[in-house]
Amino acid sequence: MSDFTDKAHGAEHEIRALFPATPLQRNDHLSARYGADIWLKREDLSPVRSYKIRGALNAMRKVLAVDPKRRLFVCASAGNHAQGVAFVARHFGVRAVIFMPVTTPQQKIDKTRIFGGDAIEIRLIGDYFDDTLAAAQAYCTEASGHFLSPFDDADVIEGQASVAAEVMTQLGHAPDMIVLPVGGGGLSAGITRYLRDASPNTAIRYVEPAGGASLAAALLSGNPVSLSKVDSFVDGAAVARIGALTFEALKNTPVDHVLAAPEDRICTTILDMLNVEGVVLEPAGALSIDALGDLAEQIRGKSVVCVTSGGNFDFERLPEVKERAQRFSGLKKYFLLRLPQRPGALRDFLEMLGPDDDIARFEYLKKSARNFGTVLIGIETKLPKNFDLLFGKLNEAGFAYTDITNDETVAEFVI
Structure with a gap:
C-alpha cells in the first residue's frame, strides 16, 4: 500500500x-x-x-497533535463542511468561527448551531461560496486562527x-x-x-x-x-x-x-x-x-x-x-396565450383541455388591450404527450401562444 x-x-x-x-x-x-x-x-x-465530518476530523486532529494549545479554527462552507467542523470542534473542545453564504438553506444553519453549541460562531456573508471563502480567510489571518478548507487541504x-x-x-x-x-x-x-x-x-x-x-x-x-x-x-x-x-x-x-x-x-x-x-x-x-x-x-x-x-x-x-422536476419531465408547461377579448373566448380555451390537464396558474398580464389580452397560463398534466394534443387544438382554433417553459430569460420574470 x-x-x-x-x-x-x-x-x-x-x-x-x-x-x-x-x-x-x-x-x-x-x-x-x-x-x-x-x-x-x-x-x-x-x-x-x-461525508464532510471525515475531513474535518482528520484535519483538526492532526493540527491539535502538532499544536495542542491551538484553540481557534475558521472555515467557510455552504453547509455540510460547517456541520462537520461544528461537530468536531465541540468534540475536541475548541472554538470555531464558521462563515456560510447568505443563501445557505436555513436547515443547514440550524443544524450547524445544534452540532456546535457554544463552541462555534456562525457568520453569514456572501451570495456565493467564493465570496464567503474570501471573508473567512481574511478573518482567519486577522485573528491568527487555523483555516480548515472544505476541500483544498491535504488532511481533508x-x-x-x-x-x-x-x-x-x-x-x-x-x-x-x-x-x-x-x-x-x-x-x-x-x-x-x-x-x-x-x-x-x-x-x-x-x-x-x-x-x-x-x-x-x-x-x-x-x-x-x-x-x-x-x-x-x-x-x-x-x-x-x-x-x-x-x-x-x-x-x-x-x-x-x-x-x-x-x-x-x-x-x-x-x-x-x-x-x-x-x-x-x-x-x-x-x-x-x-x-x-x-x-x-x-x-x-x-x-x-x-x-x-x-x-x-x-x-x-x-x-x-x-416544480423543476415536472418541467424537466414535460409534465408542466407555462405559455403566454393571446386571448381574444370577446364573450366565450375563455370558455373556448377551457374546452380544449383534456381530462388530465389541470390549470396551475392563470394570470392576465395585459388588461388594457381592446381586442386581445395576454394571459400567463401554467398547465400540469399526467403525460407529456397531452401537451401535443392541447397545442394541436390551439393551432387548429387559431389561438396565438408562446411556450416559455424553457425560456430562462422570460421565465425568470414571469414564472
Missing part, C-alpha cells in the same frame, strides 16, 4: 471514535432499473448527514478517502465502477488517490452540476479556472473553482469521464428517491444517482457504487424541487 492509502486507513480508524462506518446498501430499485448491481454508500447517514482529502476504505471492506471486493459527486473536489480527490493504489481496475466517473462544472472546465484548460457564473441550486457542490490540491489528484482524468447533471433533472432524482425509496437526499447528494441514466450502457451487468454524499435537505425547498 502507498503512504496515502495507509493514512486513509489511519483516518478511518480515528473516525470510529465518533461514529461507525456509514452503510453500504444494495438498492434493488436502481439495480432493476439499470440491470446492474447498484450499491449506495450512505454518507447521508453520518452524524451530520454528509486524506480524511475523505476513508469513504473508499470502508467501501472496499464492506463490499468484500473491488467494485467495477464508483460514481462520485464533485464540488470542490475533496471527496473525489481522496477516493481517486485511494483507488489508484488499492483498486486500479475500478472505473471512476465524476458528476458535477451543469451550472457549476468546475472540474470539466479545469480539465479543458489544463489548470483550475474560475467559472464566470455558477448556479447555486446544488448548494453542496456549486463551486466556481476546483481546488488546486484536488485538481492535482484529478488532472489526468479523461474529460469524458466527467458528467454534467442538469439541475432540473437532479430534482427528478431527489423526488424518485424520496417517493420510491424513502431516502432524503440534498441536490449534491443525488448527483451520483442522477448520472446513472447517462452511464446506463456502461454499467449494465456490473457492480457500481454511488456515493450519496449528503442528506441535508430543507423541505421548504420541496415545492421548488417538484
Whole structure:
C-alpha cells in the first residue's frame, strides 16, 4: 500500500471514535432499473448527514497533535463542511468561527448551531461560496486562527478517502465502477488517490452540476479556472473553482469521464428517491444517482457504487424541487396565450383541455388591450404527450401562444 492509502486507513480508524462506518446498501430499485448491481454508500447517514465530518476530523486532529494549545479554527462552507467542523470542534473542545453564504438553506444553519453549541460562531456573508471563502480567510489571518478548507487541504482529502476504505471492506471486493459527486473536489480527490493504489481496475466517473462544472472546465484548460457564473441550486457542490490540491489528484482524468447533471433533472432524482425509496437526499447528494441514466450502457451487468454524499435537505425547498422536476419531465408547461377579448373566448380555451390537464396558474398580464389580452397560463398534466394534443387544438382554433417553459430569460420574470 502507498503512504496515502495507509493514512486513509489511519483516518478511518480515528473516525470510529465518533461514529461507525456509514452503510453500504444494495438498492434493488436502481439495480432493476439499470440491470446492474447498484450499491449506495450512505454518507447521508453520518452524524451530520454528509461525508464532510471525515475531513474535518482528520484535519483538526492532526493540527491539535502538532499544536495542542491551538484553540481557534475558521472555515467557510455552504453547509455540510460547517456541520462537520461544528461537530468536531465541540468534540475536541475548541472554538470555531464558521462563515456560510447568505443563501445557505436555513436547515443547514440550524443544524450547524445544534452540532456546535457554544463552541462555534456562525457568520453569514456572501451570495456565493467564493465570496464567503474570501471573508473567512481574511478573518482567519486577522485573528491568527487555523483555516480548515472544505476541500483544498491535504488532511481533508486524506480524511475523505476513508469513504473508499470502508467501501472496499464492506463490499468484500473491488467494485467495477464508483460514481462520485464533485464540488470542490475533496471527496473525489481522496477516493481517486485511494483507488489508484488499492483498486486500479475500478472505473471512476465524476458528476458535477451543469451550472457549476468546475472540474470539466479545469480539465479543458489544463489548470483550475474560475467559472464566470455558477448556479447555486446544488448548494453542496456549486463551486466556481476546483481546488488546486484536488485538481492535482484529478488532472489526468479523461474529460469524458466527467458528467454534467442538469439541475432540473437532479430534482427528478431527489423526488424518485424520496417517493420510491424513502431516502432524503440534498441536490449534491443525488448527483451520483442522477448520472446513472447517462452511464446506463456502461454499467449494465456490473457492480457500481454511488456515493450519496449528503442528506441535508430543507423541505421548504420541496415545492421548488417538484416544480423543476415536472418541467424537466414535460409534465408542466407555462405559455403566454393571446386571448381574444370577446364573450366565450375563455370558455373556448377551457374546452380544449383534456381530462388530465389541470390549470396551475392563470394570470392576465395585459388588461388594457381592446381586442386581445395576454394571459400567463401554467398547465400540469399526467403525460407529456397531452401537451401535443392541447397545442394541436390551439393551432387548429387559431389561438396565438408562446411556450416559455424553457425560456430562462422570460421565465425568470414571469414564472
